[in-house]
Each structure stands twice: as C-alpha cells, then as structure tokens.
Amino acid sequence: MLNLFVYNTLTRQKEKFEPLHPPFTGMYLCGPTVYGDAHLGHARPAITFDIVYRYLTYMGMKVRYVRNITDVGHLTGDSDDGEDKLQKKAKADRLEPMEIAQRYTDSYHFDMDALNVLRPSIEPRATGHIPEQIEMIEKILANGFAYIINGSVYFDTLKYNEVFGYGELSGRNLEEIVSGYRENLEGQDEKRHPADFALWKKADESHLMKWSSPWSTGFPGWHIECSAMSTKYLGEKYDIHGGGLDLIFPHHEAEIAQSNACNHAPGFDHYGEAKYWLHCNMITLEGQKMAKSLGNGINLKELYTGKHPLLEQAYSPMTIRFYILQAHYRSTIDFSNVSLQSAEKALKRITDALKRLREIKGENRLVALNEDMEKNLKTFREDAESFMNDDFNTAKTIARFFEVVPVINQLYADRSGPLAVSAETLMQFSKEFETFFFDILGLKTEEDSAGGESDGMVQGLMNVITSIRSDARKDKNFKVSDFIRDELIKMNIKLKDTPQGTEWIKE
Ligand SMILES: [Zn+2]
Structure with a gap:
C-alpha cells in the first residue's frame, strides 16, 4: 500500500518511508516563536508538513502530528546569550509575556487557518512543559553529557563527540562548527567549549519568565523544549521530524544530541529522536x-x-x-x-x-x-x-x-x-x-474561501436572480433583465447566456 520515498537529511538520500509502528505515524514540526505576526517564512514549513500530514492520512496512516508553540522566547541570535525576544517585546509593550504569547498564538492560528493548514493533533507549549525539560536535563547530567556552572547547565559537546560524533545531521565536524563561532566568543566564557550550548540558564533579577530548578531559578535553553515535548508525545524514537533548512544547525543537531545523551544506555540505537528528518527550503x-x-x-x-x-x-x-x-x-x-x-x-x-x-x-x-x-x-x-x-x-x-x-x-x-x-x-x-x-x-x-456556508447561499441566491432574469427576458421585460445585468456588472459579476441557461462568473 504505502510506496512513499522521502529525502532524509540525516542520511542525505531518498529512502523508502517505513513507519516504526504502522499504521501509526508520529510527526513533530518545530512551531513558531510567538512574539510577532507570522511572515512568509512561517508559511512554508506549515504548508509543507500540512501536505505530509494530509498525504499520509490519505494513504491510510494514523498520524499523530505534534507542532509546538515556543512561548519562552528563543534567544536572539544563535548564541545562548542574547535577550529573550518575547521578554523584550513584553517589556517594550508593558505587557505580561503570556499576553504577548497568547496574542501571537491567536494571530498565527488565524493566518494558518486562512492558508487552510490543518491544526496539529497536539500543540504543546514550551512553558507548559518545564518539568519535562528539567527531567530530561537531569538525565543528560546523570549520563555525564552536561555540566553545571554558576547555576546554569551546559551540554558537553566534546564528551558527546567522543561517544556519538557531533554533527551527524548537518554533516559538520566539531572543528568546522567551532570555526564558525570564532568571531562571536563574547559572553561565552562560562562554557568549557564554544560549541557547548545551554540546557538551563540561571536568570538574573530583570528576567520576567523564570522557574525554579535543582540548579537555579532560571529558564530552559533554546533546544531542550523540542526534545522534551517530542519524547513526551511521540516517544524516544518516532517517524518524522520536520522544519526549515535554517533549523538543521544548531537547533536540530542539538535536539539529536540531547535525545541521544538522555537515552544513552546499553543497546541504545544512537540515531536520536526521528527516523526521518525532513527539511523544506527557504523563501526569498x-x-x-x-x-x-x-x-x-x-x-x-x-x-x-x-x-x-x-x-x-x-x-x-x-x-x-x-x-x-x-x-x-x-x-x-x-x-x-x-x-x-x-x-x-x-x-x-x-x-x-x-x-x-x-x-x-x-x-x-x-x-x-x-x-x-x-x-x-x-x-x-x-x-x-x-x-x-x-x-x-x-x-x-x-x-x-x-x-x-x-x-x-x-x-x-x-x-x-x-x-x-x-x-x-x-x-x-x-x-x-x-x-x-x-x-x-x-x-x-x-x-x-469566503466561508463554507455562504458558498451555498451565494450559489442559491444567484440561481434565484438568474432565473428571474431569464423569465423577464422570455416576457420581453428588458427593463428588469437589463437592470439585473447592470447591477451585477457593478459587483464584477458577468452573466453569459448559453443554450443550457445563464451562467455567472465573478471577474
Ligand atoms: Zn524545535
């Protein structure tokens, strides 16, 4: 039945799609960070994975589609040290961060509904899954792939690299990754290695969104939410992880590393998280x-x-x-x-x-x-x-x-x-x-698109109007028939008389 081939970024080739537990299929897509209106760049991944969702469903798969809402802001820039975008917006507009998150979640839903993007099966929020993120960080620490400094927890990429090899998804090795960071080392002194990334950050006084944890009152790092939420709803290993090409590094690379490090145990299949990693291209x-x-x-x-x-x-x-x-x-x-x-x-x-x-x-x-x-x-x-x-x-x-x-x-x-x-x-x-x-x-x-119910109503009204006009024409009552035609032209509706009856076209 299913004879689908997908391009897997992880293996850099097209592979036959074989769900781990057919007909059940698990799919995770990185959703929006809700601090502003969605732009074209948000439309493409949403539409791409809407197609995947629809087609797999058409093919008889029972898809559990998880698309998260990032409401504890991604930090600005690729480093972990920028300001939280949501917090920045909240301070500028004198609003609660959750007001910002709610406003732009609603706005995102409006825009995606208009594009006829189906809502996912589960839409988890990062702030609703802080305990799951903390639990995952604890496991990573216990497995020896993270370290604590001044109340913050960092992922140990050197240690990870020795055991698993860091950079599988993006095809970069640790040296290449570090050379990309050379120009941007300020504020990274806490970390042991420039490629290490934050799992938990200690918050300072001015920080609006913070939670207590075993290490400090703080907030989770950029990548851990997706690993924690996909594991919670789809399991340690599931079928498809999607996103835009721009997320391959560092976000998805970090997700794989976190999941591998968390689930590391004898006999563990080290390809973390998803079996197939699908990425859509960008819009210029x-x-x-x-x-x-x-x-x-x-x-x-x-x-x-x-x-x-x-x-x-x-x-x-x-x-x-x-x-x-x-x-x-x-x-x-x-x-x-x-x-x-x-x-x-x-x-x-x-x-x-x-x-x-x-x-x-x-x-x-x-x-x-x-x-x-x-x-x-x-x-x-x-x-x-x-x-x-x-x-x-x-x-x-x-x-x-x-x-x-x-x-x-x-x-x-x-x-x-x-x-x-x-x-x-x-x-x-x-x-x-x-x-x-x-x-x-x-x-x-x-x-x-004008709305399902009004569609039928418009068609019904037009049938009434065109039949009044045909009757008027038959009776040679041109005053009425011309009036109907002219008024409809003002609304850009053109009538065409054919042997089968009168047709109407909206120009
Ligand atoms: Zn993500």
Whole structure:
C-alpha cells in the first residue's frame, strides 16, 4: 500500500518511508516563536508538513502530528546569550509575556487557518512543559553529557563527540562548527567549549519568565523544549521530524544530541529522536533573503490585504498556498508580484475547470469515445500518486492538473453533444480530481474561501436572480433583465447566456 520515498537529511538520500509502528505515524514540526505576526517564512514549513500530514492520512496512516508553540522566547541570535525576544517585546509593550504569547498564538492560528493548514493533533507549549525539560536535563547530567556552572547547565559537546560524533545531521565536524563561532566568543566564557550550548540558564533579577530548578531559578535553553515535548508525545524514537533548512544547525543537531545523551544506555540505537528528518527550503523575496532589517519582511496579513509598499495588490491565502505548492518543498522559492500574479491566474484555471467539471453530466448520454481523453482522465490518480510518492512532489502533481484542465474544458464545451469519455471514467475522475485538489493539496475555490456556508447561499441566491432574469427576458421585460445585468456588472459579476441557461462568473 504505502510506496512513499522521502529525502532524509540525516542520511542525505531518498529512502523508502517505513513507519516504526504502522499504521501509526508520529510527526513533530518545530512551531513558531510567538512574539510577532507570522511572515512568509512561517508559511512554508506549515504548508509543507500540512501536505505530509494530509498525504499520509490519505494513504491510510494514523498520524499523530505534534507542532509546538515556543512561548519562552528563543534567544536572539544563535548564541545562548542574547535577550529573550518575547521578554523584550513584553517589556517594550508593558505587557505580561503570556499576553504577548497568547496574542501571537491567536494571530498565527488565524493566518494558518486562512492558508487552510490543518491544526496539529497536539500543540504543546514550551512553558507548559518545564518539568519535562528539567527531567530530561537531569538525565543528560546523570549520563555525564552536561555540566553545571554558576547555576546554569551546559551540554558537553566534546564528551558527546567522543561517544556519538557531533554533527551527524548537518554533516559538520566539531572543528568546522567551532570555526564558525570564532568571531562571536563574547559572553561565552562560562562554557568549557564554544560549541557547548545551554540546557538551563540561571536568570538574573530583570528576567520576567523564570522557574525554579535543582540548579537555579532560571529558564530552559533554546533546544531542550523540542526534545522534551517530542519524547513526551511521540516517544524516544518516532517517524518524522520536520522544519526549515535554517533549523538543521544548531537547533536540530542539538535536539539529536540531547535525545541521544538522555537515552544513552546499553543497546541504545544512537540515531536520536526521528527516523526521518525532513527539511523544506527557504523563501526569498525579489531574489533577496527576507529580513526586517532589509525592510522586506512581509507578514502574511500584509499579503492578504496588499498593505505593504512592496506589494502591488492583495494576494489571497489560496494564491500563496498554491504558489508555494507549485515548487517542490526542497527547492527555493522566490516571491515577487509577477510570480504571485501568475500563480493567481494558474489557480483560477484549475478552479474554473473544477466548477465546469461539476456541471458535466455523464448519465444517459451518447458516448463517442476519444481514447486520448479517456486515458488522460483514467491515469490521473495513478500519476498524481506516483508524484506524491516521490518525496511529496506537489510541483509535478500540479503540472498533472494542467494536463487534465483542457480535457475538462473540452468536455464542458461539448456538454450538449455526445460524451467523449465513458460516464464511469468521468464519475471516477471527478472524485479523484476533487480529492487531490481539496483533501491532499488542501486548496479551496474562491467561494469556499469566503466561508463554507455562504458558498451555498451565494450559489442559491444567484440561481434565484438568474432565473428571474431569464423569465423577464422570455416576457420581453428588458427593463428588469437589463437592470439585473447592470447591477451585477457593478459587483464584477458577468452573466453569459448559453443554450443550457445563464451562467455567472465573478471577474
Ligand atoms: Zn524545535
């Protein structure tokens, strides 16, 4: 049944995906740090692993999907010594850190719901798992892979390197890692080695978020929350760990080291945490890395409303989702007005075809079989599955959609004549097309995006209006029929009279 291959960053190759305990599948994704609105960089991992979640579910797996909320702020910069971003924001806005965390968790949910990203099975908060983090640090200490200095606990990378070899995931050795740190040694004097990282930090008086621990009143280090929460909900070893490429080092490397060091015991399989490590590539904007300091950090709400100096128009969440899916998740994506506008048009071609497909009836019609068209529709699912089975290649899957769009349009144009495919193929294909569009790619039509219930209502109202207009035309009451047409044009709704009745299109 499952014939899926995924690219595993840990082994640097595509591997057959074999869950540890099928049909159960455990997946962990590093979630957002909630101290600001989500931007484009948050959209890609969320959408990428939404696809993984949806496709595995489609394939019959029972997926437990854990995506955390980091609400004890990641420290600024890669070193452990920067200021807590959440605390910084809380102090600037004179709010409780938890008010900041709640506000931006809600904001993140709003943005992701708009992108039709499914909520995970469990969304644990770092601050809700301090005892689990402390327990894990205690085990790492007991196993001899950490040391205490002035109330802080640091991970001993030298010791770890001797036993396991540090840098498996990123493919760097300890020397290379240290050379990267040479310029940034200030404030690291407490550590024995520049590559060591904090598991627990003693807090000073000014620190807002702190907890008591066996070592000091303080707060957990950057990486330990993900190891602790994934272990709690998915076990010491689970199937998939996901994230953006930028998390491979140091975050995921540190996670693996922590888990290995914590669970180290005779007979222990040293590949820590996940069997498959999947990473999505980055998004650039007009060819540049996105950064607030460059003035091109666009958040998702600005994209949805078009309110940003770099944006020529608003882009719907579905346009953004579709554009991201038009590339394979391991390729880079460049956002620009031109590329988003063409994605908008391309998505409309598919949604228009979807609407037409729903109007083509197969029953009680003469069939004049066109073998090419029949074959094209019949092999759609098999092809789409084979692309998805090849490391979730949504780019090729979408390209396959564009091979059936002209067939649908042809069938629609000929809908009063004989049917060019068998009624059975048409029915089967319609189901498969919708399954891939809605359930697997997680796309929606414009009407669906406007809200599920109003969709049906709009269609119903339009049926009423168009039938009043057709009756008026039959009665040669052009005053009424022209009034309806002109008023609808003002709302960008165009009517088209065809032998089958009146159609309406929202421009
Ligand atoms: Zn993480």
